[in-house]
Amino acid sequence: MRFDVITLFPELFAPFLSHGINRRAFESGLVDVRLWQLRDFAEGNYRRVDDRPFGGGPGMVMLADPLYRCWQAIRAERNEAEPAPTVLFSPLGQRLAHPVVTGFASGQGAILVCGRYEGIDQRFIDACVDAQLSLGDFVLSGGEIPAMALLDAVARLQPGVLNDAGSHQQDSFNPALDGLLDCPHYTRPEVWHGPQGEVAVPEVLLSGNHARIEAYRRQQRLHTTAQWRPDVLQQVRAAGGLTRQDEAALRAAGA
Template sequence: MRFDVITLFPELFAPFLAAGVTRLAFESKLVDVRLWNLRDFAEGNYRRIDDRPFGGGPGMVMLAEPLAVCLEAVQGERADAAPVVLFSPVGDKLDHAGVAQWSASAGAILVCGRYEGIDQRFIDRHVDVQLSLGDFVLSGGEIPAMALLDAVARLQPGVLNDAGSHQEDSFNPALDGLLDCPHYTRPEVWRGVSAPAQLLSGHHAQIERWRRERRLEITARRRPELIAAARAAGRLAPADEAFLAKL
């Protein structure tokens, strides 16, 4: 798959693409990431890419023309009609289901906005999908773009050391959409606190039940709407409901 990223700050991506376990996906081109510097497509000595907003107000607005010219260059180099994604507060919130869909796709063209926003005419004409990380505002779309790329990369076969690792991630359907349970490792006693006895028992059924109950407990306390969704989908067993009733 291929992701083209239109950005004013391509240098922000260099350390991200070269570090961590997801580096394997990027270096092997399993997830092919290509960076496009928007200023290379602006005109004039100053390579201007923004201007004051019509109607007045604070901040600057990104010009439609450099974005369109850059996008046309990207589309001319791609062999497919990739969707154009803009990261924006008005976008749909990115979740595990969305990441799973992108991870099975051929990729996309990611537009990283800056300043007060982008000329709406570019959005209306060219943007297919708008995504948000949550109900807060960032300085630009680069961090959301990296978040999407990281989430997609770790789902690719062979990227994680253990192929089943992501199956036990929070929100994964393999865990019925619940949050993950707490984890412990050596030593068995750390600064006077012991790891849970169930995890040290060697009894696999007991271990799995402990993990299931912790997932249910954490999800019920932190994200009760996920419990409601699991219940509505028929994912909770009678033993799960009995445990939840005791909380």
């Protein structure tokens, strides 16, 4: 799959694409990321990409013309029978969630538009943007961080990227876990000498009894989801993802 990123700061992506376990996806081409410097498509001596907003007000607005020329160049190079979607990162957008990521992870890729300043000329959005995505109900200085978040989430779902092929199946929100949050994890030493004294690993995890371990982890996923994301628990319940045993465990825990 191929992702074309329209940005004023392509240099921000260099360390992201070359470090960490997900670099396997980028270096191998499983996730082909191409960066497009928007100023290369601006005109004039100053390569201007923004101007003051009509109607007054603070900030600057990104010009439609450089964005459109860059977008056209990407479309021409991709030359797809069915064009990939164009995505703008914006506080107005749908929140980036696991189902959205899995959709991109199994698709052809996308053109990612990283906005800056006060916003983008609405005429470009109306003409070229298919979807808007947001990381949450807050405002960032630009779309580069959300773009990297999407690329990171997509890359780790590609075959051969993670050391354990089934690792992402245990992730929070994964359908393999009915959409629940992940459970707590422990490693060596078996007894940790922390600020509150000795803390041992839960005995069940050392038992070697895989059925008991899985039952324990399921219970912990339920408790964690109820504690930290009750909204997610309600979604799982509404989708029929909770068994009678699950409901009994939640009642016993006072959740």
